[in-house]
Each structure stands twice: as structure tokens, then as C-alpha cells.
Amino acid sequence: MMSKRFALTSLSVVLALGLTACGSNAESNSAGSGNSKEGEKTKISYWTGDRHDAEFVKEKVAAFNETNTDGIEVELVVKGDDFDTALDLSFQTADSPDVIRVKENTIGTFYKKEYLAPIDEFLTDPLKDKFPAMDDLNTFDGKRYSLPNYGTTMRLIYNKDLFAKAGIENPPATLPELVDTAKKLTEAGKADGAYGFAQNFKNPPSALGRSSRVIAELSGFGGFGYDFKTARFDFSGFKPIIETFKQIKDDGSMLPGVESLDIDPLRAQFAEGKIGMYLSFSSEPGVYSTQFPAKIDWAAAPAPTIDGNVNGASGFLGGQWLALSSKSKHKEAAWKFMEYMYSDAILTDYQEKGFGISMVPSISAAAKTPDVKGIEGFLPNAHDGVWPVYPTVAPEGMKSDDAFFKYMLNGGDLDAVITDLNKRYNAALDDAIANDGLKAEPDPSFDPAALGGKFAK
Known part of the structure; x- marks a missing residue:
């Protein structure tokens, strides 16, 4: 899903944790069992693309390195938007993570x-x-490859101070209101360098994946x-959404330079x-609590809909977290x-510190509501729900997010863009069904409005 047509600047940070004098020159335990001889370490690596919880995970990894009695040493590697590309390259070498x-x-x-190894052999009945x-989210062909930690809701994040300055009482509930609100916020804030709306369009799939x-x-x-x-595939439902984003940009209500804006620089600008x-x-409450302490009063509200009517559900995303590499030589240690x-201790701490909302029933039932500014706006409501997994295909030519962003920048015929996307994506779908064993069957009774509310307390 990540576009390879746009240059992605690596924000990779390698955090080598818990190094000890005896481990610096030791050879890895080739057995991979987690047991080690005196003075030896079994070294494994954990790769993540998450940055909002990087400090939390760094602390937990360091604690594991210091306290485990199996001689295991974990290297944490935090990557940016180049995560998928870097992982692909690592599996072509001997440097893939564990x-x-x-x-x-x-x-x-x-x-x-085939990057992942099933974890069924390690799962006890209590863990199961x-x-x-969750089929197609952590379980494939009857085998489990990951376990859930937290789910992620999506919201409109807004600057309450700027709203007050512009005399706006409520966040927008429709797309026309989004355009109008962005314009009024820009008029109120432009003298101070503030604009009504922004997205991280350096990476269009990331930007539109959290907005459209x-x-x-x-x-x-x-x-x-x-x-x-x-x-x-039918992208026609996106027409008013993409037209709205283009209108905001054409109005001058979008932060200048969004073409090269990554998510962390966007957060830094919002915090200012x-x-x-x-x-x-x-993930944003944790970001503004620790990574970029907010200098403003802010809150989160439900995202607007096209016309104010809720006919579906906002995706409650999750069902997986960590997975075991198929190429790991130290699977038991991993x-x-x-x-x-x-x-339980780490999963509970994860929620209570505001990094995510647990999808593990025993944790969500016992964990406290995070005492983190802004988290209340992200708690699951009646319109949050888990959508089925859509079929992933590889169309020829430009991906949908890149095509929509190109239209936002250059204009053109959006109907023609959508017609072309439908044609190419459905051709790729038919090819995958015919040649790759992909299954995609109609469900005439599918009701997106019925997905919501299952996770609301």
C-alpha cells in the first residue's frame, strides 16, 4: 500500500539497547533457544515503524535486556515512512529482523x-x-501470526485556541463546513502564520489513509x-472528499508546503x-503529551461526513502488533x-499512558482510562467499528492515493480519474482472482452502519 513513486526520506533511528561489557564481543547463541553460556548473548532485533510510542517501547526493551535470565539482548530499530521498503530490502539480505x-x-x-512465521507452537490455551x-487481521489459513494489543480510532484534531479566536463554536460535521471552517481559521490565524487545515502529503497514502x-x-x-x-472497486464515493481537499488548498486555507510535509513535522507545527x-x-494524545508537548489547547472530535449523515462506521483499526520473522534464527528467544x-503489565501500561486503546478484552475491562490530555475524544463510540479486510491488489500505473493527490495539485477531470482507477483496480482484482487464488465474493446484505458500537463502553 505504500507508494514507491514518491521519494521517501528515511527517518531510521537505530537504538541499541542494554549493551553490556560481556555482550560486546560475544558470539550469538546459534541455537536460538534463549539459553546462553556464560558470557554469551542471544542477540535479536525488533523493527517497528511506530514513533508515537518509541520512548515507551525503548524503556520496555531496555528493561527486558536488563532483567531477562536467558541471555537475550534486543536491538530496537525505529524506522520512518520507509519501513515497508526497508523490510523488503532486509529480506533480500541476511539482515532481516527477528x-x-x-x-x-x-x-x-x-x-x-512469507516474511512471517506462525506462532501457534508457542501459544498456550490461556493465551489463545x-x-x-481475527481472520485476515492476525490469523491466516487457520494459523496465527500476531496477537492484538491496541486498536486505533480516527478523529478530527482541532486547535481550540484558534477556533475561539475565529469565533467558531463547534468542529465541522459536513464537508462544506470543513471548507468554511478552514477558511475562517486561516483568516483568524494567518497573520501569526497559522492555517486552517493540513495533512502530511509527503506521503499521500499516509495522508489520505488518515483523512479521506x-x-x-x-x-x-x-x-x-x-x-x-x-x-x-468503486472510488466514486471519494469524489466529494477529494474535491473538498482540493477546494481547501485552492482557497489558501491549507498550510503551505504540505507537498513535502511528513507527519512528525505536521505534529510539531500543530503543537506550536x-x-x-x-x-x-x-496515537496523537501520547504524541502531544511526550513527543511534542502542545503549547495550545486542543481536542478531538468525530470526523465529518460527506453530508452530516453517518451511514457507516469509522474503522477501529487493529488486531495485531508483534510478529515473528520467518527468517529468524532465534525464534524461541524472539x-x-x-x-x-x-x-498484562505492559499492555495495561500501554493503554493507561494513552498510547492506544486496548483490543484485548481482559485488559480493556481492567485498565483505567488514560490520564492523558485529549484522549477522551478518541475513546470508541457508537460509530467506531471494525471493517472487513478488503482485497489488496497491485494495479498497473498510479495508485489511488497518488492519483487523487495529483488531482489536488494540478486539477483536471476527477470523474475521468475515478473511472480510470475503477478500471485498473478491477482488472488487477480479476487477475488476482484468476491467477493468485484471491477470493472476493459479493455480500449484498453488507451494512456498514451495523459495524459501529461494538467497542464502546
Whole structure:
């Protein structure tokens, strides 16, 4: 799903943790069992693309390195938007990680590329009961490849100070209101360098995956252009959404330079009060608590819909977290680290510190509501729900996010763009069904509005 047509600057940070004098020159334990001789270390690596919880994970990894009695030493590697590309390259060499952070939009791809090893042999009955198995999200062909930690909701994040300055009482609930609100915020803030709206368009799939997706899903359309009723791709539901984003940019209500804006620089600008609104995930409260302490009063509200009517559900994203690499030579040691990370203490701490909303029933029932500014706006409501997994295809030519962003920049005939996308994506779908064993069957009774509310307390 990540575009390879746009240059992605690596923000990779390698954090070598818990190094000891005896481990610096020791050879790895080739048995991979986690047991080590005196003075030896079993070294494994964990790769993640998450940055919002990097300090939290760094602390937990350091604690594991200091306290485990199996001689296991974990190297944490935090990468940026080049995560998928870097992982692909690592599997072509001998440098692939032992443990991989997987997400709802990557685990299926990694599974098909045979990057992942099943974890069933390590799962006890209590672990199977504790962690929900979710088809096509952590379970494939009857085998589990990951366990859930937290789910992610999507919201409109807004600058309450700038709203007050512009005399706006409520966040927008419709697309026309989004355009009007962005314009008024810009008029009120432009003298101080503040603009009404922004997204991280350096990476169009990341930008639209946190903005147009949630608007489409709440409005009743598949967030990736796939219609589950007909089992065909149909991007027509995105037309008013993309037109709205283009209008905001044409009005001058969008932060200048969004073409090269990554998500962390966007967050830094928002924390400084330079952005009125943007759409993103429930990781943001943790970001503004620790990574970029907010200098403004801010809050989160439900994303707008096309016309104010909620005909679907905002995707409650999750079902997976850590996975075991198929190329790991130390699978047992890697599992011991995974088991540690999936402990009640860490999962509870993860939610209570505001990094995510647990999808593990026993944790969500016991964990306290995070005492983190802004988290209340992200808690699951009646319109949050888990969508089915759409089929991933590889169309010839430009991907949908890149095509939509090109239209936003250059204009043109959006109807023609959508017609072309439908043609190419459905051709790729038919090819995958015919040649790759992909299954995609119509579900005429599918009701997106019925997906919501299952996770609300």
C-alpha cells in the first residue's frame, strides 16, 4: 500500500539497547533457544515503524535486556515512512529482523511475501483465550501470526485556541463546513502564520489513509475504494472528499508546503499552534503529551461526513502488533521477548499512558482510562467499528492515493480519474482472482452502519 513513486526520506533511528561489557564481543547463541553460556548473548532485533510510542517501547526493551535470565539482548530499530521498503530490502539480505511490527494494512502483505512465521507452537490455551483471533487481521489459513494489543480510532484534531479566536463554536460535521471552517481559521490565524487545515502529503497514502478514509467510512463507503456489497472497486464515493481537499488548498486555507510535509513535522507545527485542524489516529494524545508537548489547547472530535449523515462506521483499526520473522534464527528467544511485551503489565501500561486503546478484552475491562490530555475524544463510540479486510491488489500505473493527490495539485477531470482507477483496480482484482487464488465474493446484505458500537463502553 505504500507508494514507491514518491521519494521517501528515511527517518531510521537505530537504538541499541542494554549493551553490556560481556555482550560486546560475544558470539550469538546459534541455537536460538534463549539459553546462553556464560558470557554469551542471544542477540535479536525488533523493527517497528511506530514513533508515537518509541520512548515507551525503548524503556520496555531496555528493561527486558536488563532483567531477562536467558541471555537475550534486543536491538530496537525505529524506522520512518520507509519501513515497508526497508523490510523488503532486509529480506533480500541476511539482515532481516527477528520480530516485526505488523499493522492491519501490512500483515496480509507480509504474510503473502512469507516474511512471517506462525506462532501457534508457542501459544498456550490461556493465551489463545486471552487474545482474540481475527481472520485476515492476525490469523491466516487457520494459523496465527500476531496477537492484538491496541486498536486505533480516527478523529478530527482541532486547535481550540484558534477556533475561539475565529469565533467558531463547534468542529465541522459536513464537508462544506470543513471548507468554511478552514477558511475562517486561516483568516483568524494567518497573520501569526497559522492555517486552517493540513495533512502530511509527503506521503499521500499516509495522508489520505488518515483523512479521506475515515470520512468515506463514516459516510458508508469502503475506505480503500472497495465495495463489499458488489465485491468490486468503486472510488466514486471519494469524489466529494477529494474535491473538498482540493477546494481547501485552492482557497489558501491549507498550510503551505504540505507537498513535502511528513507527519512528525505536521505534529510539531500543530503543537506550536500553526494548524487549525487535521485528521489522524488515537496515537496523537501520547504524541502531544511526550513527543511534542502542545503549547495550545486542543481536542478531538468525530470526523465529518460527506453530508452530516453517518451511514457507516469509522474503522477501529487493529488486531495485531508483534510478529515473528520467518527468517529468524532465534525464534524461541524472539518469542520470549514477544511474550514479555504481551504481558498484562505492559499492555495495561500501554493503554493507561494513552498510547492506544486496548483490543484485548481482559485488559480493556481492567485498565483505567488514560490520564492523558485529549484522549477522551478518541475513546470508541457508537460509530467506531471494525471493517472487513478488503482485497489488496497491485494495479498497473498510479495508485489511488497518488492519483487523487495529483488531482489536488494540478486539477483536471476527477470523474475521468475515478473511472480510470475503477478500471485498473478491477482488472488487477480479476487477475488476482484468476491467477493468485484471491477470493472476493459479493455480500449484498453488507451494512456498514451495523459495524459501529461494538467497542464502546
